[in-house]
Amino acid sequence: MEELQEQTVWRSDPHTQVKHLVYRHYLQCWMAKILQTFREATIVDAFAGPGVYTDGPPGSSLVVAKTFLEHTAHRRFGKLNLICLEERPDRVEELKRQFPKLPPSPQLNISVQPPGKFADQQSQLSMLAHRGRADTPVLWLIDPFDLKSAPFSLIRQCLTGSRDEVLFTLxxxxxxxxxxxxxxxxxxxxxxxxxxxxxxxxxxxxxxxxxxxxxxxx
Incomplete structure (x- = not known):
């Protein structure tokens, strides 16, 4: 825990790797269904982190982007907006350094937000994610370091749209x-x-x- 609090980038652990494997499997199904049905959709990574671990694995935002780019149905997909929020400025800067390493795609729009807390930014993130349409499909990834950062009252606010979904850490x-x-x-x-x-x-x-x-x- 001390490593997570003090360092910009830290080492992954087995729990994280399993969690990201679950993300990949869910995202592959979600993308295949949603991005071949709708012209545009959004994924919000509300606790994005620095985008990489010291031992090499990608962070959650990079997992999303790589799953999109490597999907077998990628050429038939609509547009995906990936919105990333991270509280710490040093980790935001590291995240910004990671995305240019990926191959570009006109179908993938990545937006790294200025440093901020999810509790303070949720309503703004929701507006950005829905692009003015309540029926825009939005998938929220909510994986904070502690339970205080993402209470259920806040998660509920992420489900106001008709096609909103949430994957969260319990x-x-x-x-x-x-x-x-x-x-x-x-x-x-x-x-x-x-x-x-x-x-x-x-x-x-x-x-x-x-x-x-x-x-x-x-």
């Missing part, structure tokens, strides 16, 4: 740690956007710690 490990602390509701309630999560029932596994199981209507 911090199950962090939520598990919080649930074992006193006054953990002060962190969890803002994340879920309300106290409705408190309908969860508490269970205890043999020899283990309590497990919260969300109740549901039958």
């Amino acid at each position: 911090f199950t490990n962090e939520l598990h740690r919080f649930c074992q602390r006193e006054n953990f509701d002060k962190a969890v309630t803002p994340y879920f956007g309300g106290n409705h999560w408190q309908v969860a029932t508490s269970e205890r596994r043999p020899g283990g710690c309590p497990v919260n199981a969300l109740g549901h209507a039958g």
